[in-house]
Amino acid sequence: MDALNKISATWQDLMDNKSDPRTTNWFLMSSPLPTVMICLTYVYLVKIVGPALMENRKPFQLRKIIVVYNFLQVLLSAWLFWGLGKSGWFTNYSYRCQPVDLSYSAQAIQMTHFCWWYYFSKFTEFFDTFFFVLRKRYDQVSTLHVIHHGIMPFSVWWGVKFMPGGHSTFFGLLNTFVHIIMYTYYMLAAMGPQVQKYLWWKKYLTILQMIQFVGIFTHCFQLIFHNPCNYSYIFVYWIGGHGVLFYFLFRSFYQQAYVAKSKSVKNDEPNDKKTLIVDDNENIVEYKKHYETKRDSITQINKALAKHL
16 A cells, blocks of 8 residues: 555656646646547547448548548648747757756747647547548558557657657657658548559658658667756657657568568569559559550459459
């Protein structure tokens, strides 16, 4: 009983006395439990409830909704990128080592607000997965996808609660920049085959995401060797560790989606030249061989492809 009381007292002291008082009373900031529950509910919905409800239903056609959603995500990401930059990274922040400004100055409060909105944006990204489930694109609801979306709100919560500003917000700056490009791609991909055939750069988007994570953990881990601003090592390892984790997860995805798939296609019919053009959900929208050209609906072409492979 004494041990439990000590744990409870330590936790209460951490939440009440060690956290940033400027964000204590903000929405979802009083305790990590609401965020944890929302994240677990998200995983439960997309992995269990959603597929069960959709089992005997036809996939929803959500193209227009997805286009609008991705457009709004582009605007939100651009606004957050601009805000994080204006609040420090484009003005007076040091890329070498930046402490957290705990004052109530206009710039410090502005950075704090943009950190909270960045945290909130992680919940809006859940709709990516909801749309996959409603369209019965369960192959897109991968372990990488669910881990990435499911863990981010919880991870960012700690930053807003204890360190809303300073060195680790470089993570948000890079992430929002990549999301501008990523959601632009998704918006274009949802517009149909007439646009999708120009989106040859999908794999380079994955490469950009990996570069992002290299930049994140490099920027964090430099403080292990020299930390002149006395930035919290807990957050150095916390943010840097996330960068390492997601780098290897995205690297694994890249190898499976592009390197392994490329070798499989080449080895399948080495003497028979063919071209595949796919949409963002890996559906064939154009299929060519040297002896035939087929242009039809996605469903018909996928069936035709299955007979030839």
